[in-house]
Amino acid sequence: MDHAKEPLLEIRDLVVQFPSQSGWLTVVDHVSFSVGRNDIVCVVGESGSGKSVTMQAALGLVQPKGGRVTSGSVKFAGQELVGMPNRQLNRIRGNDVGFIFQEPMTSLNPAYTVGDQIAEVVRRHRGLSRRDAWKRAIEVLDRVHIASAASRAGDYPHQFSGGMRQRVMIAMAIACDPRLLIADEPTTALDVTIQARILQVLEELQRESGMSVLFITHDLGVVAEIARSVVVMYGAQVVENAPVDELFRSPRHPYTNGLLEAMPQVALDRGQAPVPIPGVVAQAHAWPQGCRFHPRCGFCEPSVCASAPVALIADDHGLVRCARSSDLRLALGQAATERSVSAA
Amino acid sequence: MTEPCLQVDDLHVKYDVGSTGFGRRRWLHAVNGVSLRIEPGETLGLVGESGSGKSTIGLAVLRLIEPFSGRVRLGGADVTGIPRSGVRSLRRRMQMVFQDPYSSLNPSMTIEQLLQEPLQIHTDLSRGDRQAKVAQILEAVGLHAGYAVRYPHEFSGGQRQRVAIARAMIIRPELVVLDEPVSALDVSTQSQILNLLKAIQDQSGSAFLLVAHDLAVVRLMSPRVAVMYLGEIVEEGPSGRVYDNPGHPYSAALISAIPFPDPVRQRASGRLILRGELPSLLDPPSGCRFRTRCPFAMDICAAEAPPRVPIEGGGVAACHLHAHGPRLAGGSVRSLLTARVLS
Structure with missing residues (x-):
């Protein structure tokens, strides 16, 4: 069944829409990317x-919120998830695919001990006895470095700090030894020192278990820390997809480059003021014609960028959606070279 | 003035x-x-x-x-x-x-x-x-x-x-x-x-x-920064000095926790990752409030509140390391980080 070469998760031409006053809005527009085995991909x-929304659609979670997947495919280990009945999806979610969300407090039930909540997941998916499930709960709490896991398993969520709750969520997500862990902004609500610890725990778990991780974030610093390959999204589309070192060494899309130049850390390194991306983020009710980033892009050539849609094309480093990518290679590369020179 | x-x-x-x-x-x-x-x-x-x-x-x-x-x-x-x-x-x-x-x-x-x-x-x-x-x-x-x-x-x-x-x-x-x-x-x-x-x-x-x-x-x-931990200022001084040569281990941990957007550089730099949890303000630790999470904590840290010590390059830090143990004497905590590989 499984073919070692085939990616673990493969998203192809996924389109997701949500209703609004002015009709259906396309919030995921022909998104394609894949996550290999033993891989860490950041979106x-x-x-x-x-x-x-891409991640939620992949797990069959947009329909309950009123959205719809209008076309495309999501294959997990060769199985098509789009259109799969909920009963079958439930067997995959939480078992083969674990997930962690941004806000750990709303994802944990305040009325049950954390041990009970983890044990419940294992009992349901793995059919373990109460005693074995409880043992497994303690084991995974220990693996995410909750001190004295055996006694803490009997505590309620409110007795844990924010950073510990997020580690409890990770413990719950890995309790069934998933092959894929999807983490949606798992550190965004946390302090930086706590974030550093969570990322360390996630990396360690990935290394030990060989599971794949799909990590969703807005922070390029976090991406640099944890990713092996990176998918950059803007305006419901993938605009760049490349291995992590390539992406940071020579960003191909002006948006990726702009995000880097806008970061305070990068500006500090260069001893300059940060260079903001002008304008505001494009919105689903009014996607710009042509390249969706063109109204904010310093490299925009209106005759090329502002009319026809731009395709995601392959170059020698990855995929990029920019009508001027071959002309811009030098300009963006130079900015990156300056960065690595001053970083050295 | x-x-x-x-x-x-x-x-x-x-x-x-x-x-x-x-x-x-x-x-x-x-x-x-x-x-x-x-x-x-x-x-x-x-x-x-x-x-x-x-x-x-x-x-x-x-x-x-x-x-x-x-x-x-x-x-x-x-x-x-x-x-x-x-x-x-x-x-x-x-x-x-x-x-x-x-x-x-x-x-x-x-x-x-x-x-x-x-x-x-x-x-x-x-x-x-x-x-x-x-x-x-x-x-x-x-x-x-x-x-x-x-x-x-x-x-x-x-x-x-x-x-x-x-x-x-x-x-x-x-x-x-x-x-x-x-x-x-x-x-x-x-x-x-x-x-x-x-x-x-x-x-x-x-x-x-x-x-x-x-x-x-x-x-x-x-141009100037003050670093706070559990209700107290643990270090202050010129931002550049605090950022490059922190005099307090907490400042060092805070700086090293900011992920830098360059994977090559991140792999190369050692990080100071704090263990343990933020203590409760209802019952703060005795002596130095940071000692429960400090990788360099000594006996004196539990016994006495740390003095405010002038740091080379400007500002002050409240830490026993400057007078006891490794005796940084106003130097940067960075010297301890390179001397000791931290996970």
Whole structure:
């Protein structure tokens, strides 16, 4: 069944729409990317880029919210998830695919101990006895470095700090040894020192278990820390997809480059003021014609960028959706070279 | 010497969190003896994590909450000593910009009304003069004059934050407290707002107290920084020095926790990752409050509160490492990080 070469998760031409006063809005527009085995892929984008909805659609979670998947395919280990009945999806979600959300407090039930909640997941998916499930709960709490896991398993969510709750969520997500872990902004609500610890725990778990991780974030710093390959989204589309070192060494899309130049850390490194991306993030009710980033792009050539849709094309480093990518290679590359020189 | 714009001396803020059940009140000591000073037109960055008390200081300075003890002076005027009724006149001289521009602007008022309100309260300008001021400030924050008739919900987060800044700056206050002014915004718009704040400060000459969790943002915006942990300032000094050569292990951990957007460089740099949890403010650790999470904690750290030691390159740090153990004697904590590989 499984073919080692085939990606673990493969999203192809996925289109997701949500209703609005002015009809259906396309919030994920022909998104394609894949997650290999033993891989860590980061999807990076700002609010409204479609990064979270892509993940929710992949797990069959947009229909309950009123959305619809109008076309495309999501294959997990060769199985098609789009259109799969909920009963079957439930067997995959939480079992083969674990997930973690941004706000750990709303994802945990305040009325049950964390041990009970983890044990419940294992009992349902793995059919373990109560005693074995409880043992497994303690084991996974220990693996995410909750001190004295055996006694803490009997505590309620409110007795844990924000960072610990997020580690409890990770423990719950990995309790069934998933092959894929999907994490949607798992560190965004946390302090930086706590975030550093969570990322360390996630990396360690990935290394030990060989599971794949799909990590959704808006922070390029976090991407640089954890990703092996990166999918950049803007305006419901993938605009760039490349291995992590390539993406940071020589970003191909002006948006990726702009995000880097806007970061305070990068500006500090260069001893300059940060260079903001002008304008505001594109919105689903009024996607710009042509390249969706063109109204904000410093490299825009209106005759090329502002009319026809731009395709995602392959170059020697990855995929990029920019009508001027071959002309811009030098300009963007130079900015990146300056960055690595000053970083050295 | 000229009068500082803001001087805070030995500020304590306590929250009453109910009784122990034996008739004794329990106090959460959110700010524990903080002193700081900002010169006219200067920016001081106040960094720390949630629960450090940094936002509480901002609120206490404006008397949006009542300090338990200590003194706050604004350009020589006593903020803490006057009755509550007198505070309003001082608010003409100090303003605040909050983190979340979605909840800090009244949704039922137009931009024009929002911007006129501070002028109506604090000045006796004529209607025409007020309108001229509104047009002026809209231009200064980079918003189209035609936006004046619109409502907050018609704007993006970044644009709303521009309105919030305009509202604070329109009466040209001497001091503005900026509480996490960019952390609720999209990455691509954050630096728009940071650059705007700098430009508008150059024009107005206002002093800023910038409260933020992101040391990179603070270093970019302010020449001086104070680092807070559990209600106390553990280090302060020139931002560049604190960032490059921290004198306190907590500052070092905070800096090393900021992920740098360069994978090659990240793999090369060792990180100082803190273990354990933030202790409760109801029952803070004895001696040095950071000792329970400090990788260099010694016996003395539990026994005695650390002295404030001058650090090479300017500023002070409150840490026993400078006089005991490795005896950094005012040097950088970085020397310990390279000497000892930390996971």
